[in-house]
Amino acid sequence: MNNYSHFQVKDWLDDPAFQRWVYHGEQDAFWKEFIHDHPGQQANIDQARELLLAVRGELDALPDSEVKLRVNEILNAIPDEKLRALPWWRSNWLKIAAMLLLALGIVTALFKGRENLQGLQTFVAGLNDGDKPGLLEIHNQTNAIQLVNLPDGSSVILKKHARISYPAAFAADRREVTLRGEAFFEVVKNPEQPFFVFAGSMVTKVKGTSFSIKANDDDEDVELVVKTGVVEVSALENEERSQVGAGKKLILKPNELVTFNRKSLNMVTKTVQKPVLLNLPAESQNFEFKRTPLAEVFAELEKTYGIRIQFDARAIAHCTLTAKLGDEPVHEKLDLICAVVNARYETRGSTVTIASEGCE
C-alpha cells in the first residue's frame, strides 16, 4: 500500500484493490481520501480509471430479482429424472407459467416497498432508546416469537426472552449487533459491509446468509447452525471489539453446526441433516409456493416471522402465488410477493397491511 505514491498508470491498471474500487465502489472512502492526499497522482488515477471503465463497457446490470427468476427458470426446466421422491407439486409447467407472471410484475413493483421499512425502524427506535446513545435494544418478553427489522433491512426472529441490541444506523463499513438468547438471522447481502453478531464471546461474521444462534446466558455453550451461505466464527478474546480476528477462525457452510464453549473458547463443528437449532418454522421453511392462494402464503409468513398481515380477503380471493422464495429478509419477500400480485404493503410495528387491486 505504501508505494502507491510512485504508481504509474500501468501499475494502477493492474492493482486489484484499485480495480475493485473502480468497478464495484469498494473502499470508496479510502480512495477518495487517497486522491485528496496525493494530488500528484490525480492524473494517473483519472487515466487508469477511464481506461478500466472503457474496457468494461456499458454496464447492463441485471437486477438481483431477475437473476433469481432466471435461475428458477433453469431449475424448473430440469426434468425430474427417476422420480427422485420429489413432492408432487414440484413438476415444472406450473412454475414456468408463474415465473412469467413474476417477470411481468417484478420490475415495476420491486422498489415500491422500500420506504415501508423505514417507517418500522423509526417506530422501533422511538420505543427503545437504550442507555447508550443511538443503541437500540429489543427484548422479546412475549411468549411468542418476535420479528426485528434491522436498519439495513435484515430480519431477525427472536425467540422468547432473547434480546438484541444494534445501532439506529450501522457504520459504513460494518454492521454490528449483540445477541443474548436464541434467534434466527436473515442477513441482507452486502459484501462491502460485513455483518457481525456478538454472542457470549463468540463472534460471527457474515456477508449475507441465514443462520440460527443459541446463546442463552445459563448455557455453557453457544451454538450456531448455517442454513444458507457462508459464516465465519471466531472467539472474542477480550471485551475490546477491535481484537476480533486475532484468534482462530472457522468457516461454516450450510448444514454445519458449531458448538462454542464460553470458557475454553473451544469450537467443535459437525454436519447436521437439517439446519434446525431452535425449532423455528423459518429454519426449515423453503418458501416454495405452487399456485398457493395468497391468503395461505400470508399465513405462512405470519407463522414464520411472528408478524400480523392484514388484507382484504375479498380483494385477493383470486390471487395465487407460484414462486420460490429463499433466505431473503421478510421485507424482500414481501416486495417480491407484492410485485407478483400487483399490491402494495405498509408496515406498522409488527403489522403489515396489504393493499391489493385483486388478481382477475
Add this chain to the structure above:
Amino acid sequence: MKNSERSSETYLITRWQQFCAGDKTAFGELTELNYAALYHYGTRFTPDRDLIKDCLQDLFLEIWEKRETLSYIAAIKPYLFQSLRNNLIRRIRRQSVFSDIRDDDVQDDISPESDWIIQETDQLTSHRLKQAIDALPKRQKEALYLKYYENLSYEEIATVMGLQRQAVANYLQYGIRKLREYWQHATIFLALCSEIAWH
C-alpha cells in the same frame, strides 16, 4: 456489478463437487453466483439480450445433464465463460445464415456490432476513449475485458478464447498501448481546445 461478492474459492469448489454429485441446491447457487457475470460477458458478443438469456439457460441445463463428467474441473469460472462463448458464437453464426450477412468486420469471427458505451459519454475524453475501444479488434477488446473486469489470468483467458497464452499477452499489450495513445491524444486535444477558448 452487484455480484462482486468474492465468494471464497474453496467454497465454490466444494459446491461444484456437490453439484457434480447431483445436489440441485448447490447447482442453483452456482448458477445464481455466475449468472450476472456471464450475462454481461455475453453482451460483448451480441446486443440481443434474449439470445444471451436463452444461451445461458441452455448452458446451465447442459452442464446439469453432464454433471457427472464435470468433477475434474477446478477452474469453474473460465469453464463457464468458455462454454457460453462457444454456445453464443455458434448461435450467432447459425442466425446469420438466415438473416442478411453483414461482413463489415473481416478479421472478426463474432457479431457485427456490440455496443461499447461507457458511463460518462458526455465527457469528451470518455467519448474519445469509446471511439478508441471501438477501433480495437474485437478479440483485443475481449481479452482486455477478461483481464481487467473479470480478473482472469493469461492462462484462463487463453482457455476461454481458445488461444495460445502468448497471443493473449500480445493482444493485451497492444490493446492497452492503443488505448493509452488515444488517451494522450484526447488530453492534448482537450488542452488545445481550452487554449483556443481562452484566447
